[in-house]
Amino acid sequence: MYGVSQELKEKVNELNIILNEKYRKLLDMNNDDLRNFIEQNIGQIAKVEKLSTEELESYYNKGGIIGVDGSKNRLGGAYPHYVEIYQGLAKSSISSNEPVYIADFFTPLNTEEEVEIIKRNGKDAEDKSRNEEFIRNYKLSGIEVDVALESVKKYNPYAIMMDGSLIRYDIECFEKWVELRKECEERGVILIGVIKDIKTSMVGTMLLEEGVLRDADYLYDREMLYGLLGYGEMIKIREEVAKKSKEGFASVFMRSSNAPNVIGMDIIDSQREYLDEMARLVLTLTPINGRGVPLWLDIVDKEVKISDKMMRSLLENYLDRDILEKFFISERDKRTL
Numbered sequence: 001m002y003g004v005s006q007e008l009k010e011k012v013n014e015l016n017i018i019l020n021e022k023y024r025k026l027l028d029m030n031n032d033d034l035r036n037f038i039e040q041n042i043g044q045i046a047k048v049e050k051l052s053t054e055e056l057e058s059y060y061n062k063g064g065i066i067g068v069d070g071s072k073n074r075l076g077g078a079y080p081h082y083v084e085i086y087q088g089l090a091k092s093s094i095s096s097n098e099p100v101y102i103a104d105f106f107t108p109l110n111t112e113e114e115v116e117i118i119k120r121n122g123k124d125a126e127d128k129s130r131n132e133e134f135i136r137n138y139k140l141s142g143i144e145v146d147v148a149l150e151s152v153k154k155y156n157p158y159a160i161m162m163d164g165s166l167i168r169y170d171i172e173c174f175e176k177w178v179e180l181r182k183e184c185e186e187r188g189v190i191l192i193g194v195i196k197d198i199k200t201s202m203v204g205t206m207l208l209e210e211g212v213l214r215d216a217d218y219l220y221d222r223e224m225l226y227g228l229l230g231y232g233e234m235i236k237i238r239e240e241v242a243k244k245s246k247e248g249f250a251s252v253f254m255r256s257s258n259a260p261n262v263i264g265m266d267i268i269d270s271q272r273e274y275l276d277e278m279a280r281l282v283l284t285l286t287p288i289n290g291r292g293v294p295l296w297l298d299i300v301d302k303e304v305k306i307s308d309k310m311m312r313s314l315l316e317n318y319l320d321r322d323i324l325e326k327f328f329i330s331e332r333d334k335r336t337l
Helices: 006-022 024-028 031-041 053-061 112-120 128-155 167-172 174-187 202-209 243-247 269-285 295-304 308-318 321-328
Strands: 043-047 065-076 082-092 100-106 159-163 190-195 233-237 249-254 263-268
Touching: 006 024, 031 043, 031 202, 065 128, 065 295, 065 308, 065 321, 082 128, 082 295, 082 308, 082 321, 100 128, 112 128, 128 159, 128 167, 128 174, 159 269, 159 295, 167 174, 174 190, 174 263, 190 269, 249 269, 263 269, 308 321
Parallel strands: 065 159, 159 190
Antiparallel strands: 043 233, 065 082, 082 100, 190 263, 233 249, 249 263
């Protein structure tokens, strides 16, 4: 390989050996044995059927589906000389030409509003690094909940599909989340989250606890379930296994495309009866040769995205030049302006 040192090749080979040794038991595990273990200890593996054309058409009469996603981008250097921009979008499958957008920003150079948010959420005002992370998470999650809430009131949809786990909103913007949940429950709007990149470790933890695997590091469900489920199969996670159930959610893992990876889906526990139906909806809206994400969420994701070019254009057009250069542009970056 041209341009690659021998030492670098050896290091990558060393990494391959380490990971092979560390996860050999997992890599050698028989799929049938693992599926049996999951059915006995995690939840039922069930086949999901796509919705019929008639069922999909009925959703139109019931208010359609809302897709919700958020995006962020950042310009600047080290603390405090940076600005982060956030944008949330809720898009209706019925009124797609009337999207709901909400935007926000954060910079450590101006934190008067953020100090009040920190106080309301009982955070330690002196812990600046943790508060900065909290505020950035709060801002993005908060505008996603805000656009979802506004779209519920505006369109009264049949269901809302959030990009990501619902528990994130419970953790990062609790007061706003409670308002959205209450509004959906009162109106009978089904509220679900679709998780593209699952970060749980239920299967691996159970394998370690039952002694099936020993001396293994943290095992994530993402790799445990890779290629294990067939297309259109889901694992209905039992309440006693899922930590999310304690927070008021029911969950499934599902393979929604030909891609070997699984996605997650959660729903508020008061709407658990709709779990199978929403799994069918997710499968129906997901291209079979895609990456497992419902097409409507992919559309929303593309439209809400704040690209680097958009970020720079916004700041160059709406900030005074001296403010932009003095506070947010490094000497190196000035050469590209």
